[in-house]
Amino acid sequence: SYELTQPPSVSVSPGQTVSITCSGDKLGDKYACWYQQKPGQSPVLVIYQDNKRPSGIPERFSGSNSGSTATLTISGTQAMDEADYSCQAWDSSTAYVVFGGGTKLTVL
Amino acid sequence: QVQLQESGPRLVKPSETLSLTCTVSGGSVSSTNFYWGWIRQPPGKGLEWIAYIYYSGSTNYNPSLKSRVTISVDTSKNQFSLRLTSVTAADTAVYYCARLRGYTNNWYIDSWGQGTLVTVSS
Numbered sequence: 001s002y003e004l005t006q007p008p009s010v011s012v013s014p015g016q017t018v019s020i021t022c023s024g025d026k027l028g029d030k031y032a033c034w035y036q037q038k039p040g041q042s043p044v045l046v047i048y049q050d051n052k053r054p055s056g057i058p059e060r061f062s063g064s065n066s067g068s069t070a071t072l073t074i075s076g077t078q079a080m081d082e083a084d085y086s087c088q089a090w091d092s093s094t095a096y097v098v099f100g101g102g103t104k105l106t107v108l
Numbered sequence: 109q110v111q112l113q114e115s116g117p118r119l120v121k122p123s124e125t126l127s128l129t130c131t132v133s134g135g136s137v138s139s140t141n142f143y144w145g146w147i148r149q150p151p152g153k154g155l156e157w158i159a160y161i162y163y164s165g166s167t168n169y170n171p172s173l174k175s176r177v178t179i180s181v182d183t184s185k186n187q188f189s190l191r192l193t194s195v196t197a198a199d200t201a202v203y204y205c206a207r208l209r210g211y212t213n214n215w216y217i218d219s220w221g222q223g224t225l226v227t228v229s230s
Contacts, residue, residue: 001171033216035155042204042220043155049214086155092213095168097145097157 002091004100022087032070110135112221126192130205143208148201
């Protein structure tokens with residue numbers, strides 16, 4: 001079955017730029033999206049269709065997807081961005097929803 | 109704005125059946141542009157897709173759970189439901205209902221319920 005791999009944790013200093021990766025076989029041929037989840041809360045969609053931001057998501061969140069890696073980038077990271085981030089793709093061969101294992105972002 | 113709300117028992121005994129219902133408001137499960145699904149998250153772990161359903165009744169299941177899972181939709185009540193049989197402690201998790209938006213090979217979750225913690229314990 002199709003799998004997505006994320007680093008367990010990433011850290012960043014306030015105001016800096018951070019990238020979180022999501023790897024999968026030929027992921028660039030699929031669409032990737034990203035969810036932000038803060039403790040005790042439901043996930044929130046922050047990027048869909050590789051690089052589109054839903055209404056209300058700050059411009060500092062951006063996405064890209066090429067080759068085997070999708071990347072979520074947060075520019076000018078703020079303390080409020082500390083959260084778990086999970087990538088997700090749609091496996092077209094099976095129509096399964098596939099999640100990455102999640103990355104804990106710490107803003108030091 | 110659509111809202112989803114999970115309901116059902118919070119405590120289930122081992123070997124019994126977990127049953128949850130998601131009530132949709134501000135939108136219709138009969139909409140042709142959406143799937144309706146269930147996702148779970150064991151304590152301290154990542155998200156796991158369980159199943160989704162289209163208003164017509166078309167379904168798809170996570171292969172690792174398929175033998176124990178049934179998802180159904182009730183358009184008259186604007187609800188959809190999950191049944192997971194023969195539960196064990198490994199099924200203890202926060203269960204989310206969700207709406208999937210998209211097209212062709214591009215589907216993502218744009219709305220989530222608040223989640224409900226279901227504990228499997230005797």
